[in-house]
Amino acid sequence: MxxxxxxxxxxxxxxxxxxxxxxxxxxxxxxxxxxxxxxxxxxxxxxxxxxxxxxxxxxxxxxxxxxxxxxxxxxxxxxxxxxxxxxxxxxxxxxxxxxxxxxxxxxxxxxxYMKNGDLKTYLQSHSPIPIDLKLKWAYQVAEAVDLLHRNGVIHCDIKPRNLLLDTSFDIKIIDFSGSSLDGSRPTSGESTRFYLPRHWKDPSTVTTDLFALGSTIYEILYGTCPYRDIASDEVERLYKQHEFPDVSDEPWGQIIRRCWLSQFDSAADLQSAIWDIANFGS
Structure with missing residues (x-):
């Protein structure tokens, strides 16, 4: 106002x-x-x-x-x-x-200023979105996170609302005020559906960012956040037991699940996996 x-x-x-x-x-x-x-x-x-x-x-x-x-x-x-x-x-x-x-x-x-706004709002207000565009966004988010990690930054709050779209509908990652820089203590953290279960004193790491990236890619590709209609306490319990939404119906499901299971060593590895599925070079 x-x-x-x-x-x-x-x-x-x-x-x-x-x-x-x-x-x-x-x-x-x-x-x-x-x-x-x-x-x-x-x-x-x-x-x-x-x-x-x-x-x-x-x-x-x-x-x-x-x-x-x-x-x-x-x-x-x-x-x-x-x-x-x-x-x-x-x-x-x-x-x-x-x-x-x-x-x-x-x-x-x-x-x-990015007049096309944030990715979450765009996903909510536009349907259908071509799968090629969604896969491009997934790749670009992984690219953005890899850029941060290579420069000593753990984002600590990766989600579609912290991704903006430029005039060409390419991804820009934002909001580093709560991030960890060179191992500093972050002042923000992921919300439940983007949060790797861990002791609250455990530091934010590449792995915690990649978990959030998995949930972000899920929302990009499926149009809604994981377990949208389930209470957060129950989502937290399911995550602790490695019970995640079923993503076996699509070829990119394995990529999302590997993020949730901490099976990627880096965002660059995730980029390569997305590239192979999307066939950008073909």
């Missing part, structure tokens, strides 16, 4: 619902968002378009996006998380699987 006054000149009361990280995930039905409310007064810079655990995302009048830290008692921590995200963009540099970081200050990150 944006004020009717000119951007940057007015205050507004901001209420937001967004996904929580795994340790406090109380989601009960499918991938609907659990209700998390933030109420505060802040200066509006543009049109509110999104937000997460760390920051508010606004579309500015000049067509760029501002990711600003939440104000309040934890604002210093949010500023640190956004600074870490900026460090990740700087370390990796420009890449076709990343959006462009245009600026960074304590005000937040200025990023390029």
């Amino acid at each position: 944006a004020s009717n006054s000119s951007p940057g000149q007015s205050d507004f009361l901001f209420e937001m619902h967004d996904e929580q990280t795994k340790p406090v995930d109380h989601q009960q039905q499918g991938d609907a968002k659990p209700k998390v409310e933030y109420d505060f007064i802040r200066n509006a810079q543009g049109e509110l378009i999104s937000g997460g655990v760390t920051g508010i995302v606004e579309l500015l009048e000049n067509g760029t996006v501002l990711k600003a830290p939440y104000p309040g008692l934890d604002m210093d921590l949010h500023i640190q998380d956004i600074a870490k995200e900026a460090d990740i963009y700087r370390r990796i540099g420009p890449h076709k699987r990343l959006i462009q970081m245009l600026d960074h200050s304590e005000e937040g990150l200025v990023l390029e």
